[in-house]
Amino acid sequence: MATSRAARAREKENQVVALRLEGKDFDAIAREVGYRDRSGAWKAYQKALTRREIATETHEDERRLELARLDELQASIFQAAQRGDLAAHDRVLKIMKHRDRLRGLSVAPVRAVGSSDGDQDDDNVLVGPDKLDELRAKVRTKRASQ
Structure with missing residues (x-):
């Protein structure tokens, strides 16, 4: 049973x-x-x-599905953005940021507690994988010297 x-x-x-x-x-x-x-x-x-046998395939399939959905959303408002609709501009940029997060190309900015660096904003910073490795090395070096 x-x-x-x-x-x-x-x-x-x-x-x-x-x-x-x-x-x-x-x-x-x-x-x-x-x-x-x-x-x-x-x-x-x-x-x-x-369950190990489906986890990797399923995550990749779900990621592909989500990326396809984002593509459809962006396509549906892209012409409005090209015509100058500022709300559509904003939406397209948000969709692009979300797509970059799913692809692993987005990194949140590193801030010290109480930092008042005016050049950083609350949006994610987009970097490629090699730039990410470079940034990580800089952080490790800085921490080691402190």
Whole structure:
């Protein structure tokens, strides 16, 4: 009995992963798979991701799906931004920042507590992977000298 229960649970977990990769939210997944609420679907999804054989593939697939969604969003407002719509400009820039975060190209600025450096703002600083390595080396050197 425990084996069949475990098999049913794993099957539901696999359904949750498949539906998530189709782009469905956890509320819709819970209704379709038969969970009481979104938290049951989310927990099943997290449990499925901990299984080593699907975790890496699923994360990469979900990242690709999210990037495709961002591309669609940007395409839908890009012409308005080109025509000078300032709200559309703002949205396009936010979409671009989010895309860079998903690709691992975005780094939050490092600030000392109580720093009043006027040149830094609250937005993320975009850097490439080699620039990131260079910045990390500088931080390590600075910490070592203190």
